[in-house]
Amino acid sequence: MKLQTLLSQLQNMKLSGNENPDILSIEMDSREVKEGSLFICISGYTVDGHDYAEQAVRRGAAAVLSEKPLSLPVPVIVVNNTKRAMALLADTFYGQPTHNLHLIGVTGTNGKTSTTHLIEKILQNNSLATGLIGTMYIKIGDEQLSVKNTTPESLTLQKTFGTMVERGVSHAIMEVSSHALHMGRVHGCDYDVAVFTNLTQDHLDYHQTMDSYRAAKGLLFSQLGNKFDQNKPKTAVLNGDDSASSEFMKMTAAHVLTYGIDSECDVMAKNIAMSPSGTSFDLVTPHGREKVNMKLIGKFSIYNALAAAAASLASNVPLSIIAATLGEIEGVRGRFEVVDGGQDFSVIVDYAHTPDSLENVLSTVKQFVLGKTFVVVGCGGDRDRTKRKIMAQIAVKYADEPIFTSDNPRSEDPVAILNEMEDGVRGEYYHSIENREKAIYFAVANAKPGDVILIAGKGHETYQQIGTQIFDFDDREVALKAIKEQIK
Numbered sequence: 350m351k352l353q354t355l356l357s358q359l360q361n362m363k364l365s366g367n368e369n370p371d372i373l374s375i376e377m378d379s380r381e382v383k384e385g386s387l388f389i390c391i392s393g394y395t396v397d398g399h400d401y402a403e404q405a406v407r408r409g410a411a412a413v414l415s416e417k418p419l420s421l422p423v424p425v426i427v428v429n430n431t432k433r434a435m436a437l438l439a440d441t442f443y444g445q446p447t448h449n450l451h452l453i454g455v456t457g458t459n460g461k462t463s464t465t466h467l468i469e470k471i472l473q474n475n476s477l478a479t480g481l482i483g484t485m486y487i488k489i490g491d492e493q494l495s496v497k498n499t500t501p502e503s504l505t506l507q508k509t510f511g512t513m514v515e516r517g518v519s520h521a522i523m524e525v526s527s528h529a530l531h532m533g534r535v536h537g538c539d540y541d542v543a544v545f546t547n548l549t550q551d552h553l554d555y556h557q558t559m560d561s562y563r564a565a566k567g568l569l570f571s572q573l574g575n576k577f578d579q580n581k582p583k584t585a586v587l588n589g590d591d592s593a594s595s596e597f598m599k600m601t602a603a604h605v606l607t608y609g610i611d612s613e614c615d616v617m618a619k620n621i622a623m624s625p626s627g628t629s630f631d632l633v634t635p636h637g638r639e640k641v642n643m644k645l646i647g648k649f650s651i652y653n654a655l656a657a658a659a660a661s662l663a664s665n666v667p668l669s670i671i672a673a674t675l676g677e678i679e680g681v682r683g684r685f686e687v688v689d690g691g692q693d694f695s696v697i698v699d700y701a702h703t704p705d706s707l708e709n710v711l712s713t714v715k716q717f718v719l720g721k722t723f724v725v726v727g728c729g730g731d732r733d734r735t736k737r738k739i740m741a742q743i744a745v746k747y748a749d750e751p752i753f754t755s756d757n758p759r760s761e762d763p764v765a766i767l768n769e770m771e772d773g774v775r776g777e778y779y780h781s782i783e784n785r786e787k788a789i790y791f792a793v794a795n796a797k798p799g800d801v802i803l804i805a806g807k808g809h810e811t812y813q814q815i816g817t818q819i820f821d822f823d824d825r826e827v828a829l830k831a832i833k834e835q836i837k
């Protein structure tokens with residue numbers, strides 16, 4: 350695409366010279382720049398991309414987009430905000446791909462990964478070609494790509510959507526993090542369905558207060574479009590049992606479909622029966638009623654199922670397919686995943702890394718446990734510190750054997766993180782074992798028949814970050830090894 354054609358999208362910009370090179374790619378990382386790239390300078394949290402403009406030109410950049418004049422031998426386009434401009438240019442460069450996709454965005458503190466996977470399976474069972482973007486990976490058809498963020502930058506996002514369209518994907522489902530909403534990574538995404546799971550405490554390191562965290566989540570709904578287009582109707586799927594939903598409802602002119610268990614909603618679960626091996630309920634919707642027999646357990650799983658059902662209904666999937674698919678789903682990797690090494694106690698690996706998710710999962714375990722409950726849990730470094738005490742209190746409240754350990758300490762001292770957890774439960778009964786492998790071994794060595802060990806916080810993760818080093822670490826493998834050695 351010609352530079353001038355691309356730039357016609359920007360209303361306020363200054364371009365030095367009148368050259369009009371062919372732009373073959375857009376890059377925000379100088380290390381990715383190739384001959385013919387447009388390099389966009391982003392001033393980040395760690396470094397300033399403007400400092401890499403010269404390097405980008407040496408690597409062949411044909412033009413540079415910047416927030417200040419730069420003396421370079423290629424055209425320099427100056428705009429007030431390169432991040433906003435990047436979202437617009439990426440959308441244009443990749444052919445406005447979200448206009449050609451049915452796009453479903455899922456936001457909320459907990460349940461985004463789980464819910465997106467439920468929706469993915471339902472759409473696939475309705476013979477639709479899907480793509481998925483989230484914490485674990487990007488999926489385009491059968492191909493899986495690794496990711497750094499739950500919601501990538503606009504450039505990666507639009508490029509990914511472009512590839513999806515090229516490969517015949519018709520429906521894309523994505524997790525939309527509050528960081529992404531706040532940083533404008535999803536500007537330009539034309540959502541058809543926006544789903545809200547829940548709002549509880551997390552990320553206060555970034556958002557500071559729950560009010561601004563709620564406001565960031567709300568951006569998904571205020572960006573859902575304010576015109577009524579009968580050919581492309583938009584739907585906000587809101588959790589009627591979460592008080593934040595009434596605010597989000599005001600933010601959008603789109604159709605609203607509520608789901609819930611306790612309050613009167615459009616999509617509801619009635620006659621719920623829970624057992625250690627599954628959950629059944631009547632899925633009551635504006636399109637009729639179907640019995641659902643799920644293998645997933647816990648009240649939180651019913652919420653995810655209802656959110657997925659409502660999003661699928663808003664995407665025109667027949668109710669019978671929705672109910673049948675919810676019955677088939679085995680679960681999502683690292684979410685309430687059972688580790689079975691032939692032992693006579695249960696081991697569950699789960700991604701609960703917030704107070705609310707930990708409480709949900711532990712209370713689900715407590716509903717069914719015959720013996721004692723063990724929990725192995727830590728808190729990530731360089732993340733919301735205020736949740737540490739609370740998570741420790743929840744662990745002590747629900748577990749007979751709470752074992753505090755390290756999660757991903759990142760740049761923080763692991764012992765200092767443990768101390769902050771312990772500050773919430775001084776004088777109570779707990780164990781503190783800094784080394785996560787040792788903590789898991791300790792739990793396995795002490796569990797008796799009928800006990801349950803919940804290993805929380807890292808779920809699907811296959812690494813542990815200590816300082817700047819990344820070590821191989823998989824809770825499921827470590828637990829399995831401990832079990833095998835124990836029952837030898």
Ligand SMILES: CC(=O)N[C@H]1[C@@H](OP(=O)(O)OP(=O)(O)OC[C@H]2O[C@@H](n3ccc(=O)[nH]c3=O)[C@H](O)[C@@H]2O)O[C@H](CO)[C@@H](O)[C@@H]1O[C@H](C)C(=O)N[C@@H](C)C(=O)N[C@H](CCC(=O)O)C(=O)O
Binds near residue numbers: 390395528
């Ligand atoms: C705080 C934050 O969000 N940081 C994001 C940000 O990194 P940054 O600002 O530090 O970037 P930087 O390293 O300063 O670089 C600035 C610019 O210089 C460029 N650069 C840099 C070096 C170089 O040699 N050449 C060069 O051109 C970079 O490509 C970039 O354009 O931009 C990066 C690239 O897009 C992101 O990967 C990174 O996310 C980091 C890894 C992160 O941890 N983010 C978390 C807080 C986050 O966003 N989490 C949410 C999910 C939370 C949840 O699900 O609960 C998420 O959506 O992932």
Ligand SMILES: Nc1ncnc2c1ncn2[C@@H]1O[C@H](COP(=O)(O)OP(=O)(O)OP(=O)(O)O)[C@@H](O)[C@H]1O
Binds near residue numbers: 457458462464653706
């Ligand atoms: N609807 C829910 N409400 C509360 N807790 C939930 C819910 N769904 C899942 N959980 C718990 O939260 C954990 C994380 O779930 P999931 O990965 O689906 O959330 P997420 O929103 O994608 O998280 P992240 O922000 O890290 O991407 C699960 O392992 C489970 O313990």
Ligand SMILES: N[C@H](CCC[C@H](N)C(=O)O)C(=O)O
Binds near residue numbers: 702732756806810
């Ligand atoms: N998306 C979450 C993941 C946390 C996972 C936990 N294992 C940790 O490292 O803190 C975050 O970045 O806050």
Ligand SMILES: [Mg+2]
Binds near residue numbers: 461499
């Ligand atoms: Mg996720």
